[in-house]
Amino acid sequence: MSQGGKALRRSIRELRRATPASERIAAAERLAERLMALPFAPRDGHVAGYWAVDGEIGLHAWQLRLPSTLTYCLPVLHGDVLRFAPWRPGDALVSNRYGIPEPDVAIDNLLAADDMALVVAPLVAFDARCRRLGMGAGWYDRSFAFRRGRAAPPWLVGAAFASQQVDAIAAEPWDVPMDAVCTELDTLAAPQESR
Numbered sequence: 001m002s003q004g005g006k007a008l009r010r011s012i013r014e015l016r017r018a019t020p021a022s023e024r025i026a027a028a029e030r031l032a033e034r035l036m037a038l039p040f041a042p043r044d045g046h047v048a049g050y051w052a053v054d055g056e057i058g059l060h061a062w063q064l065r066l067p068s069t070l071t072y073c074l075p076v077l078h079g080d081v082l083r084f085a086p087w088r089p090g091d092a093l094v095s096n097r098y099g100i101p102e103p104d105v106a107i108d109n110l111l112a113a114d115d116m117a118l119v120v121a122p123l124v125a126f127d128a129r130c131r132r133l134g135m136g137a138g139w140y141d142r143s144f145a146f147r148r149g150r151a152a153p154p155w156l157v158g159a160a161f162a163s164q165q166v167d168a169i170a171a172e173p174w175d176v177p178m179d180a181v182c183t184e185l186d187t188l189a190a191p192q193e194s195r
């Protein structure tokens with residue numbers, strides 16, 4: 001990652017953390033509406049969200065609106081990839097190496113990335129082509145590398161505040177483009193040729 005990329009990550013993460021609470025709450029509600037309205041929103045199966053940290057836009061409003069035919073899951077770090085586990089409010093959590101809470105489940109009960117029908121991915125920055133810049137450890141890129149040569153599902157949707165949009169994110173060879181990015185203001189669809 002270039003120095004530019006590191007500086008961009010730092011400045012956007014600062015901006016993201018500075019979003020006032022009242023704005024965050026309203027934005028999470030608007031985001032939930034947009035996620036529910038996605039043309040490819042699945043009716044049943046597993047969907048993955050994330051436990052918002054570091055000023056990320058929250059997914060609790062979306063989780064609350066999901067029909068009972070969908071099972072909400074959270075990511076779990078496993079080796080060098082993400083696996084997923086169902087989580088409902090009140091279920092046990094443990095902190096991972098980054099201090100992010102994840103479901104406290106036995107390895108045998110973890111689900112694979114391709115068991116998900118739709119995955120809402122956190123991001124630091126995105127562009128109009130639905131390219132995603134994450135925290136910089138490559139977890140989503142490694143875990144969903146199989147989507148580079150294969151159609152959805154799982155559908156990959158980035159979630160962010162509209163303020164996290166940048167002009168262009170330089171494509172790295174391993175980047176996995178999102179099918180869409182939802183913010184409190186917009187739903188952006190990826191250009192057809194990059195899906």
Ligand SMILES: Nc1nc2c(c(=O)[nH]1)N(C=O)[C@@H](CNc1ccc(C(=O)N[C@@H](CCC(=O)O)C(=O)O)cc1)CN2
Nearest residue numbers: 050051052053056075098100122134135136137139140
């Ligand atoms: N809410 C949430 N969950 C997530 C992610 C995410 O971006 N957001 N991830 C998306 O990939 C994975 C975790 N990836 C992460 C990568 C780097 C750092 C991080 O904070 N790094 C520190 C320095 C390293 C450290 O503390 O050990 C930093 O950048 O300041 C956190 C999570 C899985 N779960």
Ligand SMILES: Nc1ncnc2c1ncn2[C@@H]1O[C@H](COP(=O)(O)OP(=O)(O)OP(=O)(O)O)[C@@H](O)[C@H]1O
Nearest residue numbers: 001133134135136137138139140141142145172174
């Ligand atoms: N498919 C892959 N196979 C092997 N290594 C990979 C793969 N994808 C990403 N990586 C590694 O992960 C590192 C970080 O990638 P990048 O900076 O694009 O992460 P990110 O998308 O910002 O982070 P994250 O997905 O964790 O939010 C890369 O330098 C690369 O070494």
